Amino acid sequence: MLSNIDINEYKKLKLQNEDLKVKNITINKELQECRGIKWLLSQLIKVFGTLDSFENLMRNTTDVLMGILGVDTCAVWIKKDDKDEYVTYSRSVYNSNRYEVNECRKLPECLLKFKETSLLDINNKSILIAPLEDFRTNNKLGFIVAEHKNKNFFTKTTIDFFNILAIQISIVVINSKLFEKINEITNKDALTNCYNRNYFEKLMLNMNTNQRDYTLAVFDLDNFKKVNDILGHERGDEILVEIGKLAMNIVKRYNGEVIRYGGDEFIIILFKPLNEAIKILENFRKSVPGIELIKKIGINITVTIGVASYSETVTEMKNIFTVADMALIKGKKRGEKNTIHIGYNKYR
Structure with missing residues (x-):
């Protein structure tokens, strides 16, 4: 017990x-x-x-x-x-x-x-x-x-x-x-704050060919040489900065990109079909002469634009820049400045 x-x-x-x-x-x-x-x-x-x-x-x-x-x-x-x-x-x-x-x-x-x-x-x-x-x-x-x-x-x-x-x-x-x-x-251009050529080349290497709507525009400035020759390169740089700002302000609403390719040549990329992209580019083209600095210098600065669109005018994405660039060059050679020129792949 x-x-x-x-x-x-x-x-x-x-x-x-x-x-x-x-x-x-x-x-x-x-x-x-x-x-x-x-x-x-x-x-x-x-x-x-x-x-x-x-x-x-x-x-x-x-x-x-x-x-x-x-x-x-x-x-x-x-x-x-x-x-x-x-x-x-x-x-x-x-x-x-x-x-x-x-x-x-x-x-x-x-x-x-x-x-x-x-x-x-x-x-x-x-x-x-x-x-x-x-x-x-x-x-x-x-x-x-x-x-x-x-x-x-x-x-x-x-x-x-x-x-x-x-x-x-x-x-x-x-x-x-x-x-x-x-x-x-x-990846950014030191002068204009646009993307630079290095960025563009990397972009082209990694291009998504499944992208349905892709329009690329190449433009340069008409009469820009006169600015440098008459007013100096510093004033020319100021014009490039203002052009870059205008382009970026317009295309950013559409998630587009602006690249300074070199000199006064720029690229605009829009993830839009050609007809919609043309309207955006027309807005940009018409807005350039209204830039305050351009009105102030008294030189008629405008832009001429070459455009190509995958797959509406270009059958291979790798050719899109060349086709747009050639459309710009040929347009200017014909004396058709301050205009948008659509480029087509000759193998289409």
């Missing part, structure tokens, strides 16, 4: 055993969570290691965070260069996990006060906020914000993970901005 001492000892051991079971469950849960976070970090490091656009990196990052962490909403706020404006890259279960990119005039005041990773419980919701910093200058780059509808959703492990994630994304932001600057130096 058990004594009172034995019974008490048994009860004590039983309680200790139950406590150990709870602790064991908790430790196993934390261990599983740590393994999950470790795996998540490995996936994000793979994402960050790709030479992709920043927007696509954020697309993949938010997708991984939503899928693995199981949050309801995830948003990355990134500050624009030298501006108090932000771009947000986000997903939410409330819009079917659709990836969205939005420009915001102003950062919400509530975010500005956070200097380190912080956990908030508001209206029974869990909100985790981590600031992003440029470690070289200690300037704010933006924030990561994750939300879940349940209170106390985020654990210490998740918060520690967010600290690491904030560092990783900050590095990605810094590197992305540096890459964009290098890319701009490599």
Whole structure:
């Protein structure tokens, strides 16, 4: 028969055993969570290691965070260069996990006060906020914000993970901005800020022949030599800058591209069928004499344009530039300036 001492000892051991079971469950849960976070970090490091656009990196990052962490909403706020404006890259279960990119005039005041990773419980919701910093200058780059509808959703492990994630994304932001600057130096014309010949040659090498509507125009300036000869090359450069600005302002509405090929020769690329592209090019051609600087110098500067369109006037994409360029040259030889000339592939 058990004594009172034995019974008490048994009860004590039983309680200790139950406590150990709870602790064991908790430790196993934390261990599983740590393994999950470790795996998540490995996936994000793979994402960050790709030479992709920043927007696509954020697309993949938010997708991984939503899928693995199981949050309801995830948003990355990134500050624009030298501006108090932000771009947000986000997903939410409330819009079917659709990836969205939005420009915001102003950062919400509530975010500005956070200097380190912080956990908030508001209206029974869990909100985790981590600031992003440029470690070289200690300037704010933006924030990561994750939300879940349940209170106390985020654990210490998740918060520690967010600290690491904030560092990783900050590095990605810094590197992305540096890459964009290098890319701009490599692919942009220093004078006009249009794309340059180097960019165009790479574009032609990677041309998508499945592109259904693709129109390329080559244009140069009529009477431009007079500007250089009479007013000097500095004034000539100013004219080229204004022409480039006008072309970019007009074609950017249609997601087109402007390239300075060399001298006063430019290329316009429009992902439009020929008839639509002609209307856009006509708008540009007619707008050139209205440039204030051109009116001021008193020299009749106009543009002559050669156009080719794949596959309406050109059967092979590789010939599109040559056909458009020859249309321009032949048009000018006939004395038909300030006009649009459509080029056709002679093998059509």
